Amino acid sequence: MGRSIVITLVCAIALVTAAAAGQDNEAAARGEKRFEECASCHSVAAGEHGVGPSLHGIIGRRAASIEDFRYSPAMRKSDITWTPETLNTFIADPQMLVPANRMAYAGLIDPAERADLIAYLQQATK
Amino acid sequence: MATRLKEVDVVIIGLGWTGGILAKELTDAGMKVVAIERGETRSTEKDYSVPNVRDELRYVQRHDLMMNTARDTLTVRNNRSEEALPMRRLGSFLPGEVVGGSGVHWSGHTWRWTDMEFKVRSLYEERYGKTFIPADMTIQDWGISYDELEPYYDKFERTAAISGKAGNIRGEILAGGNPFESPRSREYPLPPLTPILASQMFTDAARNAGYHPFPRPSANASRAYTNPDGSKFGACQYCGYCQRFGCEANAKGSPHMTVIPIAMRSPDFELRTHSWVTRVNKDSTGKKVTGVTYTNVLNGEEFEQPAAVVLMCAYAINNVHLMLLSGIGKPYDPVSQTGVVGKNYCYQTGAAATLFFEGRHFNPFMNAGGSNASIDDFNINWAFDRAPHGFVGGYVVGGGFNTVLPIGYRPVPAGTPQWGKAWKAATAKWYQTAMQISASGSVMANRNNYLDLDPTYKNAFGLPLMRMTFDYKENEHKMGRHAADFINQTAKSMNPTTMNPATARTDPWTVVPYQSTHNTGGTIMGTNPRTSALNKYLQSWDCHNLFVVGANAFPHNSAYNPTGPVGALAYWTADAIKRYVKKPGPLV
Numbered sequence: 001m002g003r004s005i006v007i008t009l010v011c012a013i014a015l016v017t018a019a020a021a022g023q024d025n026e027a028a029a030r031g032e033k034r035f036e037e038c039a040s041c042h043s044v045a046a047g048e049h050g051v052g053p054s055l056h057g058i059i060g061r062r063a064a065s066i067e068d069f070r071y072s073p074a075m076r077k078s079d080i081t082w083t084p085e086t087l088n089t090f091i092a093d094p095q096m097l098v099p100a101n102r103m104a105y106a107g108l109i110d111p112a113e114r115a116d117l118i119a120y121l122q123q124a125t126k
Numbered sequence: 127m128a129t130r131l132k133e134v135d136v137v138i139i140g141l142g143w144t145g146g147i148l149a150k151e152l153t154d155a156g157m158k159v160v161a162i163e164r165g166e167t168r169s170t171e172k173d174y175s176v177p178n179v180r181d182e183l184r185y186v187q188r189h190d191l192m193m194n195t196a197r198d199t200l201t202v203r204n205n206r207s208e209e210a211l212p213m214r215r216l217g218s219f220l221p222g223e224v225v226g227g228s229g230v231h232w233s234g235h236t237w238r239w240t241d242m243e244f245k246v247r248s249l250y251e252e253r254y255g256k257t258f259i260p261a262d263m264t265i266q267d268w269g270i271s272y273d274e275l276e277p278y279y280d281k282f283e284r285t286a287a288i289s290g291k292a293g294n295i296r297g298e299i300l301a302g303g304n305p306f307e308s309p310r311s312r313e314y315p316l317p318p319l320t321p322i323l324a325s326q327m328f329t330d331a332a333r334n335a336g337y338h339p340f341p342r343p344s345a346n347a348s349r350a351y352t353n354p355d356g357s358k359f360g361a362c363q364y365c366g367y368c369q370r371f372g373c374e375a376n377a378k379g380s381p382h383m384t385v386i387p388i389a390m391r392s393p394d395f396e397l398r399t400h401s402w403v404t405r406v407n408k409d410s411t412g413k414k415v416t417g418v419t420y421t422n423v424l425n426g427e428e429f430e431q432p433a434a435v436v437l438m439c440a441y442a443i444n445n446v447h448l449m450l451l452s453g454i455g456k457p458y459d460p461v462s463q464t465g466v467v468g469k470n471y472c473y474q475t476g477a478a479a480t481l482f483f484e485g486r487h488f489n490p491f492m493n494a495g496g497s498n499a500s501i502d503d504f505n506i507n508w509a510f511d512r513a514p515h516g517f518v519g520g521y522v523v524g525g526g527f528n529t530v531l532p533i534g535y536r537p538v539p540a541g542t543p544q545w546g547k548a549w550k551a552a553t554a555k556w557y558q559t560a561m562q563i564s565a566s567g568s569v570m571a572n573r574n575n576y577l578d579l580d581p582t583y584k585n586a587f588g589l590p591l592m593r594m595t596f597d598y599k600e601n602e603h604k605m606g607r608h609a610a611d612f613i614n615q616t617a618k619s620m621n622p623t624t625m626n627p628a629t630a631r632t633d634p635w636t637v638v639p640y641q642s643t644h645n646t647g648g649t650i651m652g653t654n655p656r657t658s659a660l661n662k663y664l665q666s667w668d669c670h671n672l673f674v675v676g677a678n679a680f681p682h683n684s685a686y687n688p689t690g691p692v693g694a695l696a697y698w699t700a701d702a703i704k705r706y707v708k709k710p711g712p713l714v
């Protein structure tokens with residue numbers, strides 16, 4: 001009796017984790033479409049710069065840390081480390097978080113769309 | 127002695143909108159293509175990004191992306207009794223000199239010209255009789271129809287990311303679009319740009335007066351977008367630096383970020399920059415061309431590039447110049463009205479009023495190139511009866527902003543001193559409160575407006591400059607007065623605090639100030655080799671392996687900006703060339 005409860009519990013936990021992973025994947029899939037907003041300037045491939053720097057490895061990266069990309073003084077002085085949270089604030093209104101940065105992008109207003117985009121970035125920039 | 131290079135399938139002279147489209151289409155079709163471009167390569171990443179691009183001195187005053195008049199220019203006069211003088215500084219029009227051509231620094235207003243242009247003579251004669259068209263007005267039908275071009279318009283609109291609202295899909299008239307447009311097969315690829323206060327106020331005024339305003343279609347992406355070739359666009363940021371600038375957000379449809387990089391990926395494509403084509407060479411029969419001769423402008427070295435097919439894509443007036451320099455086709459003579467090369471050169475006219483509203487804030491620094499609401503009630507609306515007004519053609523009217531320069535834009539009411547304390551106070555007071563309503567009008571071909579080689583002046587290569595003989599005629603004066611009256615009436619209905627009224631352009635045309643880079647004609651398309659230089663596939667009647675692509679092919683100029691049909695015809699010509707290479711010879 002006791003044993004079957006344990007088994008049921010284990011299965012339930014596995015199901016929850018699988019469901020969470022599934023949700024992340026769905027969010028990331030939606031976020032891939034949102035990334036169209038960024039794709040005219042950014043690539044997620046390492047070393048591939050466009051108008052903006054490559055976003056490869058962006059999570060955990062310090063702002064303005066890519067050697068061969070010409071950042072603005074504002075970005076270089078910003079003292080930010082890119083996490084899901086700082087990215088969320090930045091993408092919502094780039095000029096608010098880093099005034100006078102040179103990214104020509106007004107911001108993504110919808111929080112749900114930002115969450116999707118960040119879910120995508122977490123997967124695609126690894 | 128020119129170094130002779132290995133023959134290729136296709137050589138393209140000039141890599142702007144038309145050259146870019148043809149380079150991509152023909153390399154896709156498996157041809158070996160070389161493009162020869164006098165300018166250098168520039169990119170959004172290095173050159174057009176923030177902050178470099180926001181430089182009014184560099185791009186507006188010093189014409190950084192435009193042709194260098196110290197090397198080549200035109201001589202200009204109003205009529206044959208005058209001596210033409212060289213235009214030493216750019217003014218009225220600003221052709222590009224860079225990879226991407228004028229397509230880098232254009233504004234993006236993109237229209238579909240209709241059968242009202244393509245069948246101009248037949249339509250006017252049928253409705254108003256033969257005598258309605260003045261004897262010296264050399265308009266003629268184009269030999270092409272809207273229906274033939276429709277799929278190619280559609281293709282160009284998708285490539286260049288046009289934002290707009292359809293007014294007619296397959297015959298169904300749709301609210302909010304241009305009800306006078308010809309039927310399109312589907313909606314624009316992107317929704318219209320966000321309206322601005324000036325365009326909204328014009329929309330309201332026009333609608334209240336019973337007209338049909340719609341958002342002007344333009345190649346400023348209203349949203350992020352990926353075109354059918356996979357080129358990626360950012361969303362327009364309304365930064366206010368559009369016309370004369372490259373786009374910092376990759377939001378303006380331009381060849382340097384669409385068709386050209388795609389052609390560059392093909393191993394069958396080669397681009398040679400800093401290379402100036404001086405001549406297209408003919409074989410001994412004179413019935414075929416053999417390639418081009420060009421000079422490397424960095425070191426003066428001369429080359430001959432043989433090719434099975436030659437495409438002139440050097441911008442309308444430059445194409446005509448190359449035809450004259452190469453001796454292809456009979457030069458036009460206005461006295462005997464014989465010959466075709468140089469014939470039917472046309473430009474555009476217009477009128478504009480500035481309206482001042484005390485207390486309103488137009489934020490003129492925030493706009494896209496195409497932030498404009500327009501009406502076509504006096505343009506492609508055939509129900510508008512021209513008989514009482516006595517002119518052929520029409521004009522499109524719009525309210526909005528396009529590239530309001532931080533230094534150059536200084537609207538003040540007429541009568542304000544032009545310098546000093548009073549001027550300073552006025553410019554501070556009125557800057558935020560002004561908006562414009564302006565009209566762009568067609569110019570009909572006239573036997574006395576034409577292009578030929580100048581007898582006196584030469585360019586840096588020792589070749590004769592091209593001479594432009596042009597002025598507005600009575601037809602344009604009448605239309606200009608009609609447009610000015612309409613604008614002033616609409617402006618008054620909006621109750622501005624004060625206004626600088628519109629007047630018709632009736633003074634002789636001059637090369638200053640900037641008017642528009644919408645030069646047309648000179649090697650026109652048509653159905654008869656005696657009255658046109660090109661057939662409907664833009665193929666030379668004289669040399670069947672030469673195609674001359676651009677607004678040089680337009681038999682007259684409409685009120686609209688030209689690049690809609692320029693782009694569509696480039697795609698149309700690409701298809702014709704794919705047929706041509708299978709069976710070389712005249713296509714009609």
Ligand SMILES: Cc1cc2nc3c(=O)[nH]c(=O)nc-3n(C[C@H](O)[C@H](O)[C@H](O)COP(=O)(O)OP(=O)(O)OC[C@H]3O[C@@H](n4cnc5c(N)ncnc54)[C@H](O)[C@@H]3O)c2cc1C
Nearest residue numbers: 140142143144164223227228233234235403440643687689
């Ligand atoms: C300021 C401005 C605003 C405009 N706004 C609009 C608009 O809103 N809507 C619209 O429809 N159109 C607009 N236009 C016009 C539009 O840019 C042109 O219609 C379009 O670019 C024409 O394409 P093209 O291929 O014929 O010429 P281009 O795009 O100009 O390309 C021609 C290329 O040929 C090269 N070339 C010339 N001569 C030679 C030679 N001898 N050897 C080698 N290379 C050569 C040039 O350097 C250039 O790169 C605008 C133009 C300007 C300048």
